[in-house]
Amino acid sequence: MHLFSRLFHTLLRSVITWRASPASTSIGLLFLIFLSVNIAASFLLRQARIDLTENQLYTLSAGSRDILNRIAEPIHLDFYYSQALSSEAPALRMAAQRVRDLLDEIVTASRGQISLTVIDPEPFSDTEDMAISRGLVGRPLPSGELFYFGLVGTNRVDSTEVISTFPREREQYLEYDLIRMIDNLNTPRKPVLGVMSNLPLDTGAGGLLAAMRGQSQPFLIYSELIDRFTVEFLPPDVQKIPSKIDVLLLAHPRPLNEPQVYAVDQFIMRGGRLIAFIDPYSEVSLTAGPNGAPLQGYTEQSSLPQLLAHWGVRYRADEIVADKTFAQRVAAGGDARRQLVDYVLWMGLGPSAFNKDDVVLSNIDLINIGSVGHFTFQPNPDQKGLSFTPLMSSSPDSMLIPRDTVVAGPRPDDLLRDFVPSKSPFVIAGRLHGALRSAFDGPPEAVDTSAAFIDRNDHANIILVADSDFFDDRFWVTEQVYLGQRFAVPMADNAKFLMNAVENMMGSDALISLRGRERAVRSFARVDAIRRQAEAQYLAEEQALYAQIEAAQQELDRLERSSAVGNTAEDVRKRYRLELQDARKALRQVQGNLRRDIDRLGTSMRWLNIALVPTVILMVSLIVMWRRRQRRQATQKSGGFHMVGDGQ
Numbered sequence: 001m002h003l004f005s006r007l008f009h010t011l012l013r014s015v016i017t018w019r020a021s022p023a024s025t026s027i028g029l030l031f032l033i034f035l036s037v038n039i040a041a042s043f044l045l046r047q048a049r050i051d052l053t054e055n056q057l058y059t060l061s062a063g064s065r066d067i068l069n070r071i072a073e074p075i076h077l078d079f080y081y082s083q084a085l086s087s088e089a090p091a092l093r094m095a096a097q098r099v100r101d102l103l104d105e106i107v108t109a110s111r112g113q114i115s116l117t118v119i120d121p122e123p124f125s126d127t128e129d130m131a132i133s134r135g136l137v138g139r140p141l142p143s144g145e146l147f148y149f150g151l152v153g154t155n156r157v158d159s160t161e162v163i164s165t166f167p168r169e170r171e172q173y174l175e176y177d178l179i180r181m182i183d184n185l186n187t188p189r190k191p192v193l194g195v196m197s198n199l200p201l202d203t204g205a206g207g208l209l210a211a212m213r214g215q216s217q218p219f220l221i222y223s224e225l226i227d228r229f230t231v232e233f234l235p236p237d238v239q240k241i242p243s244k245i246d247v248l249l250l251a252h253p254r255p256l257n258e259p260q261v262y263a264v265d266q267f268i269m270r271g272g273r274l275i276a277f278i279d280p281y282s283e284v285s286l287t288a289g290p291n292g293a294p295l296q297g298y299t300e301q302s303s304l305p306q307l308l309a310h311w312g313v314r315y316r317a318d319e320i321v322a323d324k325t326f327a328q329r330v331a332a333g334g335d336a337r338r339q340l341v342d343y344v345l346w347m348g349l350g351p352s353a354f355n356k357d358d359v360v361l362s363n364i365d366l367i368n369i370g371s372v373g374h375f376t377f378q379p380n381p382d383q384k385g386l387s388f389t390p391l392m393s394s395s396p397d398s399m400l401i402p403r404d405t406v407v408a409g410p411r412p413d414d415l416l417r418d419f420v421p422s423k424s425p426f427v428i429a430g431r432l433h434g435a436l437r438s439a440f441d442g443p444p445e446a447v448d449t450s451a452a453f454i455d456r457n458d459h460a461n462i463i464l465v466a467d468s469d470f471f472d473d474r475f476w477v478t479e480q481v482y483l484g485q486r487f488a489v490p491m492a493d494n495a496k497f498l499m500n501a502v503e504n505m506m507g508s509d510a511l512i513s514l515r516g517r518e519r520a521v522r523s524f525a526r527v528d529a530i531r532r533q534a535e536a537q538y539l540a541e542e543q544a545l546y547a548q549i550e551a552a553q554q555e556l557d558r559l560e561r562s563s564a565v566g567n568t569a570e571d572v573r574k575r576y577r578l579e580l581q582d583a584r585k586a587l588r589q590v591q592g593n594l595r596r597d598i599d600r601l602g603t604s605m606r607w608l609n610i611a612l613v614p615t616v617i618l619m620v621s622l623i624v625m626w627r628r629r630q631r632r633q634a635t636q637k638s639g640g641f642h643m644v645g646d647g648q
Contacts, residue, residue: 060105064179067186068106071113075185078152079103080131083120088141091168096149099166102174103151106182114182121148135162151178155185169480169489180228191506193229194245196253198285198299199471202233205287205295220477220488224495229502239447241267247505250276252285252302252468259447261306265439269454273461273505275498278302279468280317280373280403287472302468310439311386311432312379315466318403321372321426323347324419325395328368330412343412344419345401346370346475347394348492349428355391358431360463360500367392368475368492371406373466374426385435385458392429392465397421429465436460463501470494 060068079100086093100118107116121128121136123145131138131148138146151163161181170177184190195201204217225231232245239259241248248267253276256264268274285298303317326349327342348368354361377388399422401415438455469475476494480487488495 060109061175064106064175065109067179067183068110068113071110071182071186073113073156073186075110075114075153075155075182077103077107077114077116078134078154079116079118080121080136080148080150080152081118082122082138082145082147082149083118084122085141085143085145085147088143088145089139089147092139092147092149095166095168095171098171099149099151099174102178106178134160135164137164139165151181153181153185155188157188159185159188161185167480167487169487184228190228190230191246192244193225193231193502194234194241194248195231195251196234196238196248197251198254198297198302199252199282199468200295201251201471202231205289219471220473220479221471221495221498224488224499225502228499229506239263240451241272243270245272247273247275247502249502250274250278250304251471252277252279252282252299253304254299254302256304258306258444261304262440262444262447264304265307266451266454268436268460268462269438269457271457271459275463275465275501275505276304277465277468277470278304278315278373279371279466280320281371281406282468283371284469284472307439310380310383311436311462312377312383313388313430313432313464314376314378315373317373319373319400320345320403320406321347321374321394321398321428321466322401322415322419323394323398324416324421325397326350326353328370341412342416344415345406347372349392353392353395353428355389358389358391360497360504361391363500364493364497366492367470367494367497369428369467370469370472370475371467372428372469374400374428375430375464375466376427377430382437383435386432386460387434389431389433390427390429391431391463393425393427396423396425398426400426428467429463432462432464433460434458461505463505470498 081096081100083096086096103116107114119127119131121131128138128146128148131150134152136148136150136152138148141147148165150165153161161184163177163181166174199219201219201222204219222231232242234241236254240263245267248264250264264274279302282300282302285300286294289295301317303315308315322344324342324344326347327344328346328348329340330343330346331340346368347370348366350366351364353367354364356362374394375388379386379388399420435456435458438453440453442453443449471494473479476492477488477490480489490496
């Protein structure tokens with residue numbers, strides 16, 4: 001500031017002592033003011049920023065600032081970026097600039113708790129050796145050199161977090177990845193998530209045998225969990241939930257015996273939080289292993305009958321919810337004209353299915369699930385302080401299908417033909433909260449009674465979900481492998497919901513708002529409605545066609561049984577062919593109408609964007625200009641401007 005003051009006074013003296021015309025003096029003063037403002041801004045507004053990007057890419061969310069404000073010990077970040085090689089990779093240079101800009105924002109918002117060093121690991125240098133030793137992965141360039149683009153974070157207790165490279169596929173999750181790294185460094189002890197599951201979450205479809213060979217591919221949702229939490233699998237014969245467990249996740253568990261039910265009950269009574277995924281028909285459990293069959297010990301169903309009944313939650317393991325509104329699109333199979341068809345047993349739940357008042361769903365756009373059950377709540381007389389809040393529900397255009405029908409593998413079109421909507425939604429997930437009494441009067445036999453029995457928890461918190469296919473990679477994510485690293489590229493928010501739920505149960509909601517900045521697949525509701533209406537008509541026409549074929553065939557069979565000869569049988573055959581030809585023509589017309597309706601809608605949307613919206617903006621601008629002109633003219637007429645002559 002002292003330098004700025006001296007420079008200002010020097011320029012001011014020069015202008016004052018400069019003998020020139022008044023016009024020249026005015027120009028000099030304007031130049032002096034302009035220069036002074038720029039110099040002052042460089043000092044006073046150094047930290048000021050304006051983010052003019054459409055999605056506020058360089059503006060930290062409230063959740064990020066909350067985490068940065070809670071940093072207790074200094075954190076150091078080393079950003080490895082091969083700047084000397086950036087001329088060979090313009091796209092990487094732009095991506096690196098975005099990372100650097102966001103890191104600068106983070107450093108500024110941390111108020112001195114985070115420091116940043118930018119390192120250029122030149123080829124065959126000590127810094128390149130250091131980058132490799134710290135787990136960074138170089139990207140090969142056409143010249144044969146390796147381009148490094150990653151981040152290493154450390155804290156004072158020598159904990160290290162590494163982003164080996166920034167893949168293009170995860171660009172939309174950049175802020176979340178960076179803040180999660182910082183939050184992990186700021187939390188020396190990761191919260192412990194206990195897991196009881198009969199799904200191969202940690203080994204994938206290969207199971208334990210593949211894991212022993214080093215060939216296991218864990219579920220990607222499990223990879224997300226272990227990056228954020230300490231995950232501890234509880235043994236199948238566990239009879240007590242360890243006290244270090246903060247949240248218990250039941251992910252399609254085996255049937256629990258009485259001591260295990262008691263262990264879960266007492267975990268809740270001690271104040272533990274529970275997230276349970278149970279399923280009337282778990283398709284993911286049937287995933288073929290290395291020998292082409294499901295893994296040994298698989299279970300198609302899961303439930304918590306004793307606990308659910310005590311809590312007042314009704315769950316039927318022999319009923320599965322089907323939904324036309326949220327039906328996922330699957331391969332039609334055998335019909336070349338219809339590549340995709342609605343499969344009402346698999347749902348892509350959209351925003352209207354979610355309770356947005358609950359924080360775990362506040363930023364969720366899409367969750368993909370399959371063959372799901374449902375819950376109803378009828379509070380028991382001794383559970384007066386317990387309430388049940390729906391979290392996810394089907395649409396009113398849904399119905400219940402017997403489990404045996406689903407196990408038989410019906411065709412998608414068969415399900416649509418027999419569909420009779422219930423006109424009311426079914427609750428697929430919900431939250432139990434409030435005062436909860438134990439399901440036991442005391443410890444059952446054959447249970448260690450050294451721990452005190454607890455009969456009540458006034459602040460119970462339990463999340464129930466009637467599905468386990470939720471965890472299946474094919475339902476929510478595509479896997480990208482780059483330079484030997486696995487990256488999850490979500491097409492739905494399954495992992496986001498689970499991470500939200502666990503963090504909410506852990507008592508930390510800060511990262512939830514960051515996940516809301518991710519992109520999710522959004523459907524076009526109007527287009528879907530037109531498509532479903534046309535396909536319903538298509539199915540009706542198809543069913544009518546089958547009826548005509550069957551009637552004609554029956555008549556033909558009757559004539560043949562009666563030994564009919566002559567032109568009569570041939571006339572029936574001709575009529576059958578004509579009916580078949582007319583029905584197929586009607587089917588083609590329905591399909592053509594479907595395409596025309598969607599094309600017409602697309603054309604309308606293009607005109608809205610290209611012509612109508614700009615036209616409306618132009619008209620509004622012209623109206624505003626006209627009104628301003630009218631006000632100026634009215635002001636002039638009323639004497640608002642007083643013209644003064646040179647002589648006055």
